[in-house]
Amino acid sequence: MSDLKVEILLPLYYNQDQSGKRKEVEGSKFTEIFDDLMDRFGGCTVDDTPLLGGWVDPKTKDRISDTNTTYWAVCKKTKKNMEFLHKLKKVLKKRFEQEDIMMYFVTITRI
Structure with a gap:
C-alpha cells in the first residue's frame, strides 16, 4: 500500500466583494483544517510562507491573483x-468560500 503526501493550498484572503475588496480569512479557519488533518492522520505540517500565484477564471477570462499558505499531511492510500x-475538499470550498481549492497528492516512499 502506497503512502501519499497530501498538499492543500489555502487562500489567505476571500474572493473580491462587490466593491473589489478582499477580506482576510479568519485564523480560526486555518486552525480547523490543522485539527482536521491532525485528527485524521496524526500529523500536519504548515508552510506559512506566502505563496503568490494566479489563475484565469474560465467564465470571465479575468486573471486572479492569490496569496496562499500550504498544509500537508502524509497518509496511506x-x-x-x-x-x-x-x-x-468540499468542506474547504465552503469554509473558505471558494469555487475550488487546489488540493493534490504525490506518492512517496518513506526512508
Whole structure:
C-alpha cells in the first residue's frame, strides 16, 4: 500500500466583494483544517510562507491573483482516506468560500 503526501493550498484572503475588496480569512479557519488533518492522520505540517500565484477564471477570462499558505499531511492510500480527502475538499470550498481549492497528492516512499 502506497503512502501519499497530501498538499492543500489555502487562500489567505476571500474572493473580491462587490466593491473589489478582499477580506482576510479568519485564523480560526486555518486552525480547523490543522485539527482536521491532525485528527485524521496524526500529523500536519504548515508552510506559512506566502505563496503568490494566479489563475484565469474560465467564465470571465479575468486573471486572479492569490496569496496562499500550504498544509500537508502524509497518509496511506486507502479508500477511506481518499473518501475523507474528497469530502474535506468540499468542506474547504465552503469554509473558505471558494469555487475550488487546489488540493493534490504525490506518492512517496518513506526512508
